[in-house]
Amino acid sequence: MAAPDLRKRLTDALSNSGSASSDFDLNKSIQPMGLTQTPAAVLIAIRPALETVILTKRSARLKHHPGQIAFPGGKQDPTDATLTDAALREAHEEIGLPYGIVDVLGALPTHQTVTGYQMTAIVGVLTADFDPIPEAGEVSEVFEVPLAHLADPANYRIEGRHWRGQRREYYAVPYGPYYIWGATARIMRGLADGLQ
Template sequence: MAVPDLRQRLMDALSRQGTASSDFDLNRDIQAPAIALTPAAVLIAVRAETETVILTKRSARLKHHPGQIAFPGGKQDPDDATLADAALREAHEEIGLPGQIVNVLGTLPAHQTVTGYSVTPVLALTHGHYDPIPEAGEVSEVFEVPLAHLTDPAMFRVEGRHWQGRKRLYYTVPYGPYYVWGATARILRALAERLS
């Protein structure tokens, strides 16, 4: 697919109606807590030349979500004017992604996590050469997955495990050795629904 076609396809997906998602979507018997959520953002960076999505494997030394597959991103800092600014700052800090090669297209509805965050997915295209520089304290690996794989609803599965005394269901979208699940998979599922 040519880059203008890819850009238009992503813009069309952003223009479609969608609702906010949450880690509670598949677990209707669990009530989301009524708490103030911390604003955060993640960057869904699609490399225009390869039509791949940049993902990270979190460091095994992290206190929260060690070893999990994630988008670059994090909570909004006071110096971040917008959630897109937060996603771009975090992507630069975590994987060395230079902001000047990123073209932000827009945002998807926020995703509520079980850990108390309201995560806004920022969809963007990157253009030009980029050598990832993983931040050693946070990221153990930077890799790419074809957009076609991550936006094919047939690639998603619902799985479950016991957590806090009950079975919790969640989306997965495995790719090779990478087990993409939880909030990352749910956000990708929302994008897949808009693109299909």
């Protein structure tokens, strides 16, 4: 079970986490036109003993977002009764996270991605230890970042690059050799704001 102060900080953050976000928040001139929003969920899994967040580096062989840093997660399947079920199933498939060792605390407001997903981040604290096993077809690496780093707004910056002929800005929160950006950074920034 998570330390009471960590659990309280996280549940307070979830209740103060603001409103929905999107990949278009920093790019008012780029707006989705008729973009289908497929329900999806990611898991912000926190290891309480170390107060670290588990992240993945996506396989370079993937068609979408190869090599990017992401939370374990994916689209909601018909067999997933809830978005929480989707997040837990995906975490089990992608990193070998056993069912039943996540104390789910709640969800952040949804995040709309430029790739057509309505993403819900489920926040949970691990109740037991486990050794991650990356699913080779999807995940090239599983690593952890201190929650303190991701919870500090000073570690976030707004960067940009050209996308479809226009400059697109996004949040980034680099950590060591890991360039955490885009939807992953924006979702984590929402939790960071709630933790303040």
